[in-house]
Amino acid sequence: MGKRMGYRVFVGILALVLSISLVGMPLVSNVVAANALPQMDTQQACADAEAQAINDISGTTWFLIGCIIGVLGYLVAIAVETNPPASALVGQSPEYVAAYTDCYKRKAKEIKSKNALYGCLAGTGASCLFYLLLAAAAGSAAETTY
Amino acid sequence: MEYYRWLLMWVVVGMLGVGGNGFGQSLDFASVSSLPYQTLQGSFQKVNDRDGQVDSSSGTFYVKKMEYMYLEVTHPIHQIMVIEGNETLIYYPDRKLAFRLKSKNPVLMPFIPQLIASQRADIGFDNLGLKLEKQEFQGDSLISYWISPDPEKNIGRYQMIQVNDLPIQIFYVSPDSMFASKILFTAYRQVDDLMLPHRIITENVSVKGVTIERIYLTDLKKNLPLPPEIVQFDLPDDVTVEEKEW
Numbered sequence: 001m002g003k004r005m006g007y008r009v010f011v012g013i014l015a016l017v018l019s020i021s022l023v024g025m026p027l028v029s030n031v032v033a034a035n036a037l038p039q040m041d042t043q044q045a046c047a048d049a050e051a052q053a054i055n056d057i058s059g060t061t062w063f064l065i066g067c068i069i070g071v072l073g074y075l076v077a078i079a080v081e082t083n084p085p086a087s088a089l090v091g092q093s094p095e096y097v098a099a100y101t102d103c104y105k106r107k108a109k110e111i112k113s114k115n116a117l118y119g120c121l122a123g124t125g126a127s128c129l130f131y132l133l134l135a136a137a138a139g140s141a142a143e144t145t146y
Numbered sequence: 147m148e149y150y151r152w153l154l155m156w157v158v159v160g161m162l163g164v165g166g167n168g169f170g171q172s173l174d175f176a177s178v179s180s181l182p183y184q185t186l187q188g189s190f191q192k193v194n195d196r197d198g199q200v201d202s203s204s205g206t207f208y209v210k211k212m213e214y215m216y217l218e219v220t221h222p223i224h225q226i227m228v229i230e231g232n233e234t235l236i237y238y239p240d241r242k243l244a245f246r247l248k249s250k251n252p253v254l255m256p257f258i259p260q261l262i263a264s265q266r267a268d269i270g271f272d273n274l275g276l277k278l279e280k281q282e283f284q285g286d287s288l289i290s291y292w293i294s295p296d297p298e299k300n301i302g303r304y305q306m307i308q309v310n311d312l313p314i315q316i317f318y319v320s321p322d323s324m325f326a327s328k329i330l331f332t333a334y335r336q337v338d339d340l341m342l343p344h345r346i347i348t349e350n351v352s353v354k355g356v357t358i359e360r361i362y363l364t365d366l367k368k369n370l371p372l373p374p375e376i377v378q379f380d381l382p383d384d385v386t387v388e389e390k391e392w
Contacts, residue, residue, distance in 0.1 A: 048196075051354060086234050087256035087359075090192055090227065091203020091219045094243050097236055101247060101390050 045092070045099035052088060053107035182265045182340055185210050188366035190257065195358040207256075208376050215255045216376045228379050229253045235381070242385050249392045257361045260346045264331045269306055269313050276304060286310070312341060325352045338368040 089097050191204040205219040219225040228235040234253050237244040247253075263269050268290075272278075276292040283289075292304035300321040307315040316329045327350045331343035346361040381387065 054354075055352075085254040085256065086227065086229055087192070087254075089234075089236060090217065090256050091201075091205075091222060091225060093223055094236075094238055094241060094245070097245055098388070098390075101245070101392065105392060 041093050041096045042099040045096040046103040048088065049100045049103035050107045053104050053111060057108055057111045181211055181262065183209075183211075183368045185369055185372050186258070186261070186366065187370060187372070189364045191360075191362040191364075192256070193360040193362075195356075195360075197355040197357075208372050209255065209258055210372060210377065212255070212258070212262075214377070215258065216372075216379060217256065226379070229255050235379075237381060237385065242382075244381055244385050244387045246387055246389045247392060248389065257346060257363075260329070260331070260348075260361070261342055261363075264313055264343050264346075265340065266313075267311065269316060271304060271306070287314075312343075325350070327351070335366075337366045340368060342366055 089100060092100070185208070187206070187208045189204070189206050191202060193200065193202040202221075203219050203223075204221045205217065205225075207215065207217040209215045213230065215227075215229040217227040217229075219227070224238065224240050226235075226237040226239065228237070232249045232252055234247040234249070235244060236247065268278075271292045275295060277295040279291040279293045281288060281290045286309055288308045290306050290308070292306070294301045302318060302320045305315075305317040306313055307317075312331070312334055314331050316327075318327045320326070327348065329349075330345075330347040332347070333344040334341045335344050342363075344363045344366070346363075348359045350357045
């Protein structure tokens with residue numbers, strides 16, 4: 001009798017566990033998926049925004065700006081904003097829009113400031129080299145005179 | 147007038163995706179004297195394909211000149227986008243959430259510049275300072291080749307194909323051949339006194355991959371008065387607004 005009762009309890013618990021698994025798991029997985037979706041949106045948004053920024057902004061131009069106007073060019077690169085076409089945000093979720101705008105702005109600033117800095121350094125280096133060569137030429141001219 | 151300058155820059159620099167090559171800034175943009183409409187409205191479907199990953203959105207749009215655009219997306223998400231001057235409002239009615247994006251420059255409206263460009267005989271190349279190198283007929287297609295007026299300045303190769311005076315294809319290859327873009331204007335239909343393309347396909351190919359944007363337009367109507375709730379769109383009071391600057 002006791003054995004039979006135990007068996008029934010075991011089957012009952014097993015049925016309950018199975019029911020919870022069958023009904024509950026899809027719910028849990030839906031919740032997990034719902035949480036994962038904005039995460040995926042965010043990653044995709046950032047990748048899209050960075051690709052767009054690379055496409056929109058000319059590193060060469062900012063390198064030349066840095067090269068020509070030096071530190072000022074670097075400061076301008078940090079200050080100047082660029083905006084992409086709004087079509088990139090059509091039909092996208094709020095998470096995507098938030099991530100896209102942030103990532104685009106960050107990447108655009110990075111491309112501009114990095115290239116302007118390289119330009120600034122290259123310009124400064126070229127100027128130093130020029131003055132060194134000038135000094136060397138002047139020195140050798142002076143030695144020849146003596 | 148400033149909008150038209152931006153429009154032209156978008157047409158040749160943005161749409162062709164060549165801004166990264168840096169020559170766009172150096173060109174002297176002339177202005178377009180007039181727009182072919184006062185208002186324009188219709189339905190759209192936008193399909194993006196990024197290396198085989200496809201997503202689509204659809205809805206309706208209303209445009210007043212190049213000053214104001216109201217765009218309502220109904221699929222895959224309910225989204226209202228209002229573009230006016232340097233500001234873009236993106237509103238999610240179901241989430242009671244909105245973004246107000248402020249830009250330093252006028253915002254480029256989705257797919258409207260392509261429509262306007264299709265109404266120009268030279269798509270805007272002439273205004274951008276490009277020089278017509280040569281033209282030739284192949285069957286009923288007129289193919290024109292455009293270059294920089296400065297022979298020492300290589301800004302890439304531009305080619306346009308027209309049939310019956312309507313541009314049907316623009317092709318661009320960057321100077322280093324690392325980027326190519328093709329825009330197809332098809333399904334031309336009469337809208338009032340205009341012949342407007344109802345399908346615009348942009349394909350960009352670079353070392354980073356291939357992206358294809360397909361725009362399908364339907365029910366285009368020109369110069370109809372826009373509904374007051376569209377022209378004077380106001381956010382409900384209970385909406386959380388997040389402000390962002392580009």
